[in-house]
Amino acid sequence: MNIDFTSTIPYIPYILQGIIITIQIAIVGAFFGSLIGFLFSLVSHRKNFLGATVRGFIDFFRGTPLIFQLSFFHYGLPQIFPGFLPTAFQTAMIIFSLNSSAYLAEILRAGIEAIDKGQIEAAKALGVSKFHTTIHIIIPQALRNVLPAIVNEFITLTKETSVASAIGVQEILRRQAIVTGTTYRPFEPLLLVGITYYVLIKILSILGKMVEKRLKYDSSSTTI
Amino acid sequence: MIQVAQLFKQFDKTEVLKDIHMTFEDGKTYAIIGSSGSGKSTFLRCLNGLEKPTSGSIVIDGVDIVKNEKELPKLRQHIGMVFQSFNLFEHKNATDNVTFALMKVKKISEDEAKKIALAKLKEVGCDHRATHFPHQLSGGEKQRVAIARALAMEPSVMLFDEPTSALDPEMTVEVLKVMKQLTHTGMTIIVVTHEMNFAKEVSDTVIYMDKGEIVEIGSPKEFFEETRTARARQFLANML
Numbered sequence: 001m002n003i004d005f006t007s008t009i010p011y012i013p014y015i016l017q018g019i020i021i022t023i024q025i026a027i028v029g030a031f032f033g034s035l036i037g038f039l040f041s042l043v044s045h046r047k048n049f050l051g052a053t054v055r056g057f058i059d060f061f062r063g064t065p066l067i068f069q070l071s072f073f074h075y076g077l078p079q080i081f082p083g084f085l086p087t088a089f090q091t092a093m094i095i096f097s098l099n100s101s102a103y104l105a106e107i108l109r110a111g112i113e114a115i116d117k118g119q120i121e122a123a124k125a126l127g128v129s130k131f132h133t134t135i136h137i138i139i140p141q142a143l144r145n146v147l148p149a150i151v152n153e154f155i156t157l158t159k160e161t162s163v164a165s166a167i168g169v170q171e172i173l174r175r176q177a178i179v180t181g182t183t184y185r186p187f188e189p190l191l192l193v194g195i196t197y198y199v200l201i202k203i204l205s206i207l208g209k210m211v212e213k214r215l216k217y218d219s220s221s222t223t224i
Numbered sequence: 225m226i227q228v229a230q231l232f233k234q235f236d237k238t239e240v241l242k243d244i245h246m247t248f249e250d251g252k253t254y255a256i257i258g259s260s261g262s263g264k265s266t267f268l269r270c271l272n273g274l275e276k277p278t279s280g281s282i283v284i285d286g287v288d289i290v291k292n293e294k295e296l297p298k299l300r301q302h303i304g305m306v307f308q309s310f311n312l313f314e315h316k317n318a319t320d321n322v323t324f325a326l327m328k329v330k331k332i333s334e335d336e337a338k339k340i341a342l343a344k345l346k347e348v349g350c351d352h353r354a355t356h357f358p359h360q361l362s363g364g365e366k367q368r369v370a371i372a373r374a375l376a377m378e379p380s381v382m383l384f385d386e387p388t389s390a391l392d393p394e395m396t397v398e399v400l401k402v403m404k405q406l407t408h409t410g411m412t413i414i415v416v417t418h419e420m421n422f423a424k425e426v427s428d429t430v431i432y433m434d435k436g437e438i439v440e441i442g443s444p445k446e447f448f449e450e451t452r453t454a455r456a457r458q459f460l461a462n463m464l
Binding site for chain 2: 116118119121122123124125126127128129132136137140141144
């Protein structure tokens with residue numbers, strides 16, 4: 001079997017440093033994606049200009065491939081706006097945020113719609129403001145409803161950061177290609193990359209399970 | 225006092241309420257009865273603005289809530305409501321269901337709110353369920369917690385929208401017992417119900433509605449024993 005790590009070993013630290021880039025893009029994407037997605041989920045059903053704009057935005061990001069969005073932003077837009085020159089890393093952070101916001105907005109919307117409307121009426125009847133109802137009644141329940149879907153989205157997001165290699169972001173997959181370019185050995189660095197992704201995703205899904213457990217609301221007492 | 229005049233409500237083209245006139249006096253108990261689709265729930269929901277009337281006026285303590293929608297959140301603090309499907313906050317335990325509005329609307333401190341909640345839960349006989357979540361409660365307990373939640377706000381009016389329709393007979397009894405206690409507290413109580421016995425024994429005034437109109441108003445004795453209108457007689461005949 002033609003497996004030999006000797007020529008790859010010196011490059012392992014270089015490849016593994018790409019994890020930092022991968023994680024950075026994933027965290028930025030997840031954070032801003034959640035934030036923007038949350039705001040979108042609150043307005044996307046409205047029958048006004050704002051609602052229509054948000055729906056159009058979501059539709060665009062769900063309706064085109066990620067690699068197109070990255071390329072369009074990184075190579076397409078600078079042609080039209082000459083001063084606009086985002087680095088590949090900046091492009092990745094922005095596009096991953098916007099892309100995941102579109103998916104998270106849809107997920108959260110589903111979570112909100114799954115809430116029994118009677119509770120919202122009950123809050124209204126008690127004189128509770130819309131703001132407090134949204135923050136304390138709607139959001140906690142919507143989150144709980146869709147937590148598995150959100151964790152799933154974060155996992156997808158983390159894996160898809162590999163697509164950023166296509167516009168030259170030096171994340172882990174890109175580094176593998178560079179190493180292979182000098183060593184002429186694709187298998188060994190690819191194996192390393194595969195294992196790294198797997199471990200990363202495993203950690204993420206374990207964290208997700210822990211949060212899910214914590215959010216269950218019947219841990220304190222017994223069922224009758 | 226709640227004065228309703230020339231109240232109309234339309235859903236698309238269906239007229240649900242047609243020219244309703246009614247005065248609810250303070251401290252009295254009213255039972256609104258009628259078959260399904262008679263508009264009785266819609267009428268009740270108009271009284272705290274959950275349903276917006278098409279036209280007419282509802283004057284509560286001098287404020288017309290049809291014209292002054294901005295006053296609604298404030299007014300609702302004085303009008304408690306209990307729903308057929310309980311509508312408890314599912315992610316909060318019984319105590320927190322009660323304390324929520326106390327803290328967020330009345331701005332009462334958490335400790336104080338908890339004390340009030342426990343007292344109210346005790347009043348409805350659910351203090352032993354204080355830390356239980358809605359899905360761990362029986363239907364009757366859920367409804368009693370919902371009543372405690374409304375009572376904690378110290379309303380002057382309580383609206384009950386078919387509070388026992390989703391309960392089996394045993395649980396209906398527990399809930400009606402709690403409601404009966406409330407009739408002696410000086411609150412105005414308006415109950416939409418199918419429980420003829422409750423209307424007969426507990427209410428001061430029975431309001432019979434049919435097809436969006438108030439057909440007959442009278443004391444329980446008058447209504448059940450000396451029914452004036454043919455429609456009400458027909459309804460009572462079908463109930464028995």
